[in-house]
Amino acid sequence: MSTATELKQLYQKGKKRKILAMLSLFLALLLAVVVSVSLGAGSPGFAEASKVILSKLFPFLNIDPGPSLTQTIILDFRFPRIVLALIAGAGLAASGATMQGVLRNPLVSSHILGMSSAAGFGAALALVLGVGVLSGFGGYLVIVNAFLFSLLAMVIVYGIARIRGITTETVILAGVAISFLFSALTSLIQYIAPEQDALHAIVFWLMGGLSAATWDGILIVFPIVILTVALMVQQSWNINVLSMGEEVATSLGVSSKRVLTITMVLETLATASIIAFTGVIGFVCLISPHVARMLIGSDHRFLIPCSSLIGACLLLCSDTVGRLVIQPVELPVGIVTSLLGVPFFIYILASKRRQNWR
Amino acid sequence: MNKTTAALAAIILVVAVLVASYGVYRLYVPSENESQGEPITIVDATGAQINVTLPVERIVSLNPGLTEIICALDCGDRIVGRDANSVFPSSVSEKTVVGQNSYDPNLEVLLEMEPDVIVADSMLSYNTEALEKLATAGLPVVIEEPSNVSRVKIVTSNFGLIFGKEEKAAEINDYISSYENLVNERVKDLASSEKPLVYIEWYQTWQTFTEDSIANEIIVNAGGVNIAGEITTTAPVLSPEYVVEKNPDIIVRMISGDLIGNMTGFEATHSELMNRAGLGEVTAVKEGKVYVYDPIVVEGIRYPVGLLYWAKWFHPSLFEDIDPAAVHAELIQQFFGVTLEGVHTYP
Amino acid sequence: MALNLTVNKLSFKYDGTQVLKDVDMEVKLGEMLSIVGPNGSGKSTLLKCINRILKTQQNTVLIDGEDTSKLNLKALSRIMGYVPQSSTNTFPFTVFDIVLMGRKPYIHWSLSERDTEIVAEMLDYIGIGDLALRHFNELSGGEQQKVIIARALAQQPQFLLLDEPTSSLDIKHQLEILCILKSLAKTKHCSVIVAMHDLNLASRFSDRMLMLKKGCIFTVGTPDTVLTEENIESVYGIKTQVTNSILGSPQVTPLISEFNGIKPLKTPSKIETIDSRA
Structure with missing residues (x-):
């Protein structure tokens, strides 16, 4: 009976590790959002962006949102785009994981x-x-x-x-x-x-x-x-x-x-x-589930949310790179996703890190 | 088999080979050019030297701008084939359509028209197979860029030369030059601070014209400064925050092809720009200096019309006495003998 | 607790071909019944029909007199476990994850303590605890089969159906698995219905045997009564000698010479090499 108890604990430990991996992904995603909202062809940087967002989120704090031009750039251009990238990346990746399964x-x-x-x-x-x-x-x-x-x-x-x-x-x-x-x-x-x-x-x-x-x-x-x-x-x-x-x-x-x-x-x-x-935007729904599987295995209870996080991250990072690389000109995100995603994916495949994740 | 039969067989064989060879020769070697007209050489936009034998009586035009120049030279009746978009002046619309556009003409229909010359835009230069076949058929092909403002007058002169309408060509070019000079006189001494910042948009939302584009040249000629004038990428989509931060004084929008011709399309395009999220911050929108145009007004021999419109949008006080719409009507009346119809700019 | 499984005049057609015809059988709790018969005699189909993977007429499969076609799939999956001939998995599931799937009939979304407990118990019972976090696809055939049996046991079924569970395994794994099955039946944990090819293994481990011929029951009974020279010749078409093994169960020895009825393959007149072909 002691072996069975040990096994149970082992499984719980694995589950905790999966949840931890997803938490880290979530933090990485938050970081990506902060970086993305602070960068662009326009001048507003991290400080301006955070003021605008904090003043909108917490109006009672009476933070000065800055000039209306800054607000426009953050609220009308950067932020909707970031949010759409997150939603689209997450949705496509979750769909991919589900249908592959x-x-x-x-x-x-x-x-x-x-x-x-x-x-x-x-x-x-x-x-x-x-x-x-x-x-x-x-x-x-x-x-x-x-x-x-x-x-x-x-x-x-x-x-x-x-x-x-x-x-x-x-x-x-x-x-x-x-x-x-x-x-x-x-x-x-x-x-x-x-x-x-x-x-x-x-x-x-x-x-x-x-x-x-x-x-x-x-x-x-x-x-x-x-x-x-x-x-x-x-x-x-x-x-x-x-x-x-x-x-x-x-x-x-x-x-x-x-x-x-x-x-x-x-x-x-x-x-x-x-x-x-x-x-x-095709590539995200194909690759994200694979990366997620290498990280946390195939149990769809964890795989679908984890794929979503990865998809959101991938699409947001790609779009941010696409906005920045030859600014003020923008590259379509579909092109950047594949250009960035494929080498990353090949690296993961080749490094066989999945051996360490169970 | 005796010797006589063998000899007979040999003779028949030799005769057969000779007849066959002659047939092949007749079929494959093009007959000598029978016309006795004098050849004339012109250089087209690709830099190619083209020999055209005069007189040119049958023309196939594969570009609406070139069709307009031909008609302005009073040679509309010589057009025997056209592209689907060549519908002005209305007299050409009954001519046979030999292709959707310059890229992919139907060679069979085209050859049946027995043209003396084919004029096309640079899309045809990408279709090397068609070019080779036309060369094999011995047909002169002139490739031109009618929307390139620096070529309009050259094209007109060249066409005047090969169609035997040199006087008319000179008249057209004088007409174009007079308005070019008028605009240039009034804007040439402006300090750079007096030139408005212009954001020009076409096709896709936030897509613009840059450094080497024809639109950029017209903006400069009309006394404006393109906010994307120093970007080298061709036809890029700009970051909206860049546009808003540059704060253009004027926004010029090319109308989408499917909306050309009716007022509703112009109004809708204009109101989209006036209400687009984020653009409210920009001087052009605040002051209502947002203009929508039909690309026809900056192409071919109508280029002076577009130039006048833009110059007046950029510097209303300098061009108070000029009515671009009236010039447009005058030009159409003078060179095509018809009345101008439809909407071409808004507001 | 269900005790009796009754199959009543079960027939099954597949694409117009009669695969099973009027099969009657009964299985009691704690019994190990093996289904034998030549290839294509309908062993697998019978198992799938009992488990309603293949749909049959009403009132043909009854559990304690109750028609299983009136049960929903979930309810049935709490009564019967099924182990297919072979299992593959496209994606890297761990052994624990796979056995956990056996708890599907009992869970909605979240797992209870009891679910993981049962999975751990089953892994331990089958003796594959050390494989728990390995990936299923990395295991050997014998190990995989044990995992799948553990999964079926995690369903806590009263009837365990297995389709040739040992046919691709080495002799050690064959014995291990059959011992587990026998022990499950003997301790009245569940009844075991197993389709098998190996007559000698079937004879040694089964309480009763059911011999199928072309979709019909040829004979059913204890190994002694089923495995007779006449029955085997009639069903399989080969001559055998049936003796008693040293353990007492009937042992079947086929009586054919090595070259029985096989003409020698014509030897090629000269040996072809790649060069001579070219």
């Missing part, structure tokens, strides 16, 4: 499941049909269209999968097929687009970026992402069990079809609402 495939991402290319097609369609997103107004049509097409892609994937029975293979294959279909349709639109401007806008949209971050957009995305990620975490046990295979899941009292359907709906809502606002 449910589909038992480490290569699954919103790209593979056809959602990105469908959203891209939706946006391209709206841009070509002439909604003047370029001057900002009417931009919501592009967002709505991207969102709807993303949902449509999932409905089609789900529909195709149902024909053969909902299994991981059918979902992935249907997703890949749909992805190619919508990519081709987007290319077709680009090829026959009558307006140079529309073509240009499509290219920009497909590169993905956070420069369109506004508080209005955040107010829409934030609740969706929080809710869906919370529900994904709530499905953790089902996802854990499902990762052992559908038969075993059934014998443990979990209906794989049901879990697959629920998680697909959650993932679609989260991802579609994010990429509708940010354009295609």
Whole structure:
């Protein structure tokens, strides 16, 4: 019996280490936010930024927020962008972790499941049909269209999968097929687009970026992402069990079809609402779960929140670098994410640090 | 087989080879240029020397700006093929469309038009395959940049030369120069403190024109200073905080292609800028100096119109006596014989 | 506490092929029943039907007279544990995590003290405590099989179903696992239903054996009555001699010469090398 007690303690210790790792990530994220809000092409630095934010957070302290120009730069430009980076990174990474787990495939991402290319097609369609997103107004049509097409892609994937029975293979294959279909349709639109401007806008949209971050957009995305990620975490046990295979899941009292359907709906809502606002940002949802797994293992109760933290961190750092590297010119975050993320990922793969994390 | 049969077979073989060779020769070697006109050499925007045999009676134009120059030279009736965007003056819109734009003309349709010369913009220079095929067909291709303000007059002269309209070309160029000089006279002595800071935006939100761009050249010519005039990246997206801190006195916005032509599009573009989060801090917005323009007014032979608009936006007191809209109408009437229609700037 | 599992006229078709037909059987608490039969005779399918991984008609699988098709999956998973033939895992789960999954039928989201306690007990009981924090995929086949059995035991089932649990293991692991199963049954912890290939191991460890032939029960009974030379010849189509092993259980020795009915493979006239092909 003493061995059993020891084992239990060992497990509790491992759990504490996981929580500690996530706490450290959270602190790193806070640090990244502080650094990011203090840097930019404009002059406000850490001191000015903290004054503005503290005066807004704690109005009763009567802190002088500084000139209105500084407030504008911090509150209208830097802060919404940081918040969108955090939400988008967290949401995409959590979706990636969930779908990789449910589909038992480490290569699954919103790209593979056809959602990105469908959203891209939706946006391209709206841009070509002439909604003047370029001057900002009417931009919501592009967002709505991207969102709807993303949902449509999932409905089609789900529909195709149902024909053969909902299994991981059918979902992935249907997703890949749909992805190619919508990519081709987007290319077709680009090829026959009558307006140079529309073509240009499509290219920009497909590169993905956070420069369109506004508080209005955040107010829409934030609740969706929080809710869906919370529900994904709530499905953790089902996802854990499902990762052992559908038969075993059934014998443990979990209906794989049901879990697959629920998680697909959650993932679609989260991802579609994010990429509708940010354009295609693909890499985060693929890489973050892998980094998280190397850090804290595959138990989705910890993996999904941990992936979210890593995704948020990755996207925020990438966007900050993109804002700074050749300022005042900005690089699209999609490009920076891959340029920074890939070497980092290869380093982690090669160093085999996961041997130390159990 | 006896000797006679062998000899006969040999003769038939030789004759067959000869006939075949001649056929191949006729098919593959282009026939000698039968026209007896005199060739003329011009240099286009790519620096290439192009020999054009006169007279030029059939023209394919693959750019709306070039089409306008051709029509201003009274040669609109010689156009036999056009790109889809060449729709002004309205008389050209009934001509055959041979391509969406300069990049990818349909070579079969184009060759069927039997043009004497093809004029296109620099997009065609990226399509080396099409260029090679056109060269094989022996067709002269002139690649020009009609929106490049420093080339407009050269293009007009060159076209005047090959179309035999040198006088008309001189008239157009004099017209352009007169307004260039007018603006230059009034702004050349301005101290740099008197020149307003200009933020110009196009296509994407916060995307601007920089150092080597044509728009930058026009801003400078009109007596303004581009806030991104020293950035070397081409067509970058700027950090919004940079724009706000630079605090431009004037904001100029190119209207999106799909909104051209109707007032609502101009109004909406204008109000988006006036209300964009963060821009409220900027002098241009505070003082209402936000202007939206149709890119047509700074391209080709309409360039003086755009120049006058910008100069008047930048220095309203110096150009009180000038009405750019009236100049625009006058130019259209004078060179195309039609009445100006539609909205081209706002407000 | 459930005592009796009854299978009543169970039939199963897969893509139009009749895999099982009118199978009747009964398992009592504390019994170790092995299901034997040639490849494709329906052993695995029978286990999956009992566990409702494959769906069958109503009123075919009953526990103490109650139709299991009326139970939800979660309730059933508290009664039956299932160990598949082989397990793989794409992601790096630790052994503890995997065994913890056996507690899924009892947990909503947060773990209770009792859950981790049971997992620790099971690891200790199976004798893989030292592997607890190793990654499942790094283990040997025998170790993995023990982990999966520990997981099924963490479900605290009354019936443990195993699909050829020993077929890819070395003799030591085979014996270890079968001893564990036997002990579970003998201590009336649960009943064990195990599909097996090795007739001699089945004969030695089972209380009763069920012999399937083409989806139908050929015979069922104690190893002595099932493992007869006639039965084996009729079901497997080979001649054997059945003797008593030194432990008393029937022992099957196939009576075929090494080259029984196999024509010699034609020897190549000359040996091909890569050079001679090129």
